[in-house]
Amino acid sequence: MAIEHADVLRAAHLARVGLSEDEATGYVDDLSRILEMVDQLQAVDTQGITPLAHPLDATQRLRPDEVTERSQRDRFQACAPATEDGLYLVPRVVE
């Protein structure tokens, strides 16, 4: 399955990675060759084979629905680029 310029721009938008038209052109070639290599998978008959999501076939362990963390907002917000009054600052989203 080939990948085209529009596919690269679509993926970049979905992943919210800014990409210029020129940069996208550069990725078309790289990604096409990666997908060409990946396409070897299509030749395998996998009918009836259950997909393996976890290498030990394990399922997620459950725990009681109890609060185990204490609030450490100040400490965690110390890593943030911009905060005010305990809130994360982003550009205005509602006028």
Add this chain to the structure above:
Amino acid sequence: MHDKTLTELAASLEAGEFSSRELCQAALQRIEQLDGGLNSFITVTAEQALANADAADQARKAGHAGPLAGLPLALKDIFCTQGVRTSCGSKMLDSFVAPYDATVVEKLGHAGAVNLGKTNMDEFAMGSSNENSFYGPVKNPWDVSAVPGGSSGGSAAAVAAGLVPAALGTDTGGSIRQPAAFCGITGLKPTYGRVSRYGMVAYASSLDQGGPMARTAADCALLLETIAGHDVRDSTSVARVVPDYSAELDTSLAGLKIGLPKEYFGDGLDPEVETAVRDAIKVYESLGAKVCEVSLPHTHLAIPAYYVIAPAEASSNLSRYDGVRFGHRCEDPTDLEDLYKRTRAEGFGEEVKRRILIGTHTLSEGFFDAYYLKAQQVRRLIRQDFLDAFDDVDVLMGPTAPTPAFDLGAQKDPVSMYLQDIYTIAVNLAGIPGISVPVGFAGNRPVGLQVLAPHFAEAQLLGVAHQFQQATDWHLKRPAFGKEMA
């Protein structure tokens, strides 16, 4: 001091031949004088290290020294360290000072180990040469025109050059074993779930596993028994007793059944690498092991399956870097979308973007079944190959990498770089443990033997590697780099 193994250093500290402060000071001095030529460290935490060394010396005097008390180590810069920058080799996290310790960091601290700093790596652990780091490439101490391998290239180079006796790495597709092979050290990727991933920056969560990199299998055993074990903070860590790996190193090899996967000795294998590996296998035969050929018929599908699954998981994991809660943020964003897009365009390097784009594409509407589901089905076939092989043999052996370390800048095409991991990647897809052991040289560059065992058979793996190191001296070879310095 810098030539000694972790086990030997532990004995010297215990015997009072020198203090942890003296030992750590000497190591820090080597880093300061030699690392300019290697670039194996991103951050050196000298002050904190000396304070911890003093604490270890005092604990020893007081008679309650932990199993790793006073021993210097380094951590791949993917492990969160409270109060110390954790960059993951990325501009995105260049300013990120972790607010907590990874579980393995905490465990090493409790055992008394002294962290000297954070080692260089391919950005977000994506790479096989350590050339994808925001902090520049690492050089191989055996030949500074060669790469150290990746993504744990800084850890491997630092150990090989005797800057630290051991380090932690992580392995998603070969990132402990391949740099261990390229740098002539011993590196173990444990079974998936054996070591907690809490506080280890996520790349591909169903494949990532942390593990030890050191001079010997005995040193890896010492580290693994400290860092392994169940952790309620990592839902994929396995609740299973941690064996006393050090105590099981001396198990005899008589009657050990070794399988040689014929797919690991095919086209593309460097003849000098093959010779060194086959010579090592002869040593095993002389120690009483039986050797036969086996087949892992789906081997050729491991790289294609990996380059669907790992980028898909990465595209999801790396969505957290949004310029809001931590890490890099672009200047003067006009709106939220601009904030996300420019932050991520500026913060991520080229290979990381490539994998995010591939992962996003293969997971997107209309492609999911053909790529992701298909790759997961093939993943089961790949794992079944190993399970079937282990019905007949105890361990599998082959080369860790198809070639010795290549020159810096030599692999320009991403797909040919990916093919470097041909013998290591299937192991992560299957979740089994693997170790790389130095077994010789191709020219002036080291060669690694990879040994694989069934899930949770690390004790056997370490024993098999240790027995080889009792009979040979490849693990004692040291590069000329830094030799003049005491």
